[in-house]
Amino acid sequence: MAAKIRDAEATRAGILDAARTQFGTLGFDRATIRSIASAAGVDPALVMHYFGNKAQLFAAASHLEIAFPDLTGVAPERVADLVLPIFAKVWSADGPFLTLLRSAATNHAAAEALLKVFVEQVAPAFAVVAPDRAQERAAMVGSQMLGLVVARNIVGVPPLADMDVATLTDWLRPVFAHYLGAAAPD
Numbered sequence: 001m002a003a004k005i006r007d008a009e010a011t012r013a014g015i016l017d018a019a020r021t022q023f024g025t026l027g028f029d030r031a032t033i034r035s036i037a038s039a040a041g042v043d044p045a046l047v048m049h050y051f052g053n054k055a056q057l058f059a060a061a062s063h064l065e066i067a068f069p070d071l072t073g074v075a076p077e078r079v080a081d082l083v084l085p086i087f088a089k090v091w092s093a094d095g096p097f098l099t100l101l102r103s104a105a106t107n108h109a110a111a112e113a114l115l116k117v118f119v120e121q122v123a124p125a126f127a128v129v130a131p132d133r134a135q136e137r138a139a140m141v142g143s144q145m146l147g148l149v150v151a152r153n154i155v156g157v158p159p160l161a162d163m164d165v166a167t168l169t170d171w172l173r174p175v176f177a178h179y180l181g182a183a184a185p186d
Contacts, residue, residue, distance in 0.1 A: 012050050015040045019061040024099035028058055028107040062100045062113040066090055068125040076129055076181030080173040088165045091149045098153055118142055133184045140179040
């Protein structure tokens with residue numbers, strides 16, 4: 001019995017990996033259950049068995065949990081040092097974030113999933129650092145990171161595309177500190 005459970009889990013994980021790749025490369029509209037099943041090496045009926053339909057598969061493939069450190073008591077000047085290495089893994093070419101981001105521009109479900117990540121995970125993590133106007137400050141940091149991901153990993157703007165995480169952190173440390181700790185505009 002245990003072997004079947006492990007096989008089911010491995011099959012489900014393989015389908016999700018293939019779906020992330022297909023959705024990320026082709027977008028929601030052009031990716032098909034058949035293409036995803038083929039990439040995963042399974043029958044399309046198995047994809048439907050595990051996920052129901054394409055929208056539910058997309059929702060599962062788009063689910064993103066970010067393991068944020070507790071930023072309580074962290075000075076705004078140190079936030080980039082703690083957060084950027086985490087995001088570098090999430091937004092890497094094989095990470096789940098790029099699939100979601102690429103699809104969010106043209107698909108409402110993807111945009112909603114991206115917004116959910118921001119509202120439920122990103123904003124609360126930054127809110128503990130902000131002295132006031134936490135939602136606005138978190139939105140500024142979030143927009144900076146989204147822009148960086150698009151420029152670096154989707155468009156491939158040189159030298160951002162080749163910059164290591166330590167150098168990115170050095171550049172962004174004062175930007176994050178400003179957004180999170182400087183006096184808010186009137």
